[in-house]
Amino acid sequence: MTDRPLRRVIIENAYIVPVAGAEIPSGHVVIEGDRIVAVGPGPADAVLDGVTDGGSGGGSGDGDSERIDGSGCLATPGLVNTHHHLYQWAAQGVTPDGTLFEWLVASYPLWAGMDAEVVHGAATAGLAWLAMSGCTTTTDHHYVFPKGRGDLFDAEIEAARRIGVRFHPCRGSMDRGRSKGGLPPDEVVEEPDAILAATEDAIRKYHDPSFGSMLRVAVAPCSPFSVSGELMVWSAELARSHGVRLHTHIAETQDEDQHCVEQFGVLPVEYLDRLGWLGPDVWLAHAVHLTDKDVQRFAETGTGTAHCPSSNGRLGAGIARVCDLLRAGAPVGLGVDGAASSEMTTLAGEIRMAMLMQRARYGPRALTARQALELATLGGARCLGRGAEIGTLEPGKLADVALWRLDGFFAAIDDPVVAFAYGRTPPLARLLAGGRTLVEDGELRTVSGAEAARAGAAAHRRLTGAA
Structure with missing residues (x-):
């Protein structure tokens, strides 16, 4: 198991898609510690200043450096997942044919039985699954306590440390149960004072704002139908006083539109706007049902969107206006959403799903393979406020790199990005987060993949047995 980055890693002979900048048909990426120091065409020897690295050939090295032969591979930035509910790995398959509200009503009693052991096991499996699909940075929105x-929040943070991904856990909350006009049962909501105290404690204990941070906390009341307006306002004030980001669900279904109109007299995005919840420090999950004015407000304010195409399709929520948001200049990233509404979904697979769903709505030129890849990399980085650190392959950025095998059957397609995005996701040859190998030849190297799978299955049995 790798527990630290090598001094130097050199990837050569790969087709490199930096995302920001021209593609390089055969080039190199040189990594020193946790940073990229060079990206360019041809061999890396010219940029190594005559310093020998001690390695040669596909993946060999001297223990302090490594040279990786990327022949037949596509190099991309590590993927960035902008929306998830890791605990839901333990609750997959519930209400497979229901709407969002039907699914939630059936799921709340099950989720009420979770404990720290369930969360740790589910997070271990979910984060391992993400890493094995090329993800180096992920959020999590945990709102049931x-x-x-x-300590449920600590349980998932410990799982992220073991897997080795960059983690943005969002301290979620619900204070508006059925007795107050909300959707969840009263037994799964918390009191506002307790929520704010626990959220501030989480920020002070875990949040690391430094460049290259592996752990940043966000403030994330759940949704308009489970959180009071007062808590939304207090949460925003708390987040901004500590300089952390804000996240919530919005405009996911027509049921939510109806609820907001009946309860607040406006549609969901206008409701958020009134509460001060649009801005460059906010990213919102789903945003499927947007008006033209909503799209423009997202662009004007720099509000980001976490687009979750498979979950939206699974729940019959609709197809988000991603193309319109991009044209307007609003940040958009991709998210797999929780496994209970998007069973066994991979982040790399969401690149294809996003592209196909936009084309189904807008036509065959609506979203290209390269635009979809950008959603999963730089788009996600911007949503999380990390566009200067991750999301592209450039000198000075963090060494989060995915290397995908495009030989074998994939070699029948000339364009490597089309080969990557249009069909089945290619095998993952290597995944580096901050220069540290997380996955090699499709296998986890930080923990055992079999162990992670068993942890997820045990969490499922523990939760469903408790229910």
């Missing part, structure tokens, strides 16, 4: 069940 049953009393007396241990």
Whole structure:
């Protein structure tokens, strides 16, 4: 198991897609510690200043450096997942044919039985699954905190440390149960004072704002139908006082539109706008049902969107206006969403799904393979406020790199980005986060893949048995 980055990693002979900048048909990426120091065409020897690295050939090295032969491979930035609910790995398959509200009503009683052991096991499996699909940075939106069940937030953070991904856990919350006109049962909501205190504690304990941080916390009340307007306002004030980002669900379904009109007299995005919840420090999950004015406000304010195409399709929510948001200049990233509404979805697979769903709505030139890849890399980085650190392959940025095998059957397609995005996701030859190998030849190197799978299955049995 790799527990630290090598001093130097050199990837050569790969087709490189920096995302920002021209593609390089056969080139190199040189990594020193956790940073990229060079990206360019041809061999890396010219940029190594005569310093020998001790390695030669596909993946060999001297223990302090490594030279990787990327022949037949596509090099991209590590993928960035902008929306998830890791605990839901333990609750997959619930209400397979329901709407969002039907699915939630059926799921709340099950989720009420979770504890720290369930969350740790589910997060271990979910984060391993993400890494094995090329993800180096992920968020998580955890908003169910049953009393007396241990430290659920810490449980998922510990899982992320073991897997080795960059982690943006969002301290979620719900204070508006059925007795107050909300959707969730009263037994799964918290009191506002307790929510704000726990959220501030999480920021102070875990949030690391430094360049290259592996752990940043966001503030994330759940949704308009489960959170009071007062808590939304207080949460925004708290987040901004600590300089952390804000996240919530919005405009996911027509049921939500109807709820907001009946309860607040306006559609969801206008409701958020009134509460001060649009801005460059905010990214919102789903945003499927937007008006033209909503799209323009997202662009004007720099508000980001976490687009979750498979989950939106699974729940019959609709197809988000991603093309319109991009044309307007609003940040858009990709998210797999929780496994209970997007069973076994991979982040790399969402690149294809996003592209196909936009074409189904807008036509065959609506979203290209390269635009879809950008959603999953630089678009996601911008949503998380990390566009200067990750999301592209450039000198000075963090060494988050995915290397995909495009030989074998994939070699029948001349354009490597089309080969990557249009069909089945190619095998992952290597995944580096901050220069540290997380995946090699499709296998996890930080923890055992079999162990992670068993942890997820055990979490499922523990949760469903408790229910």
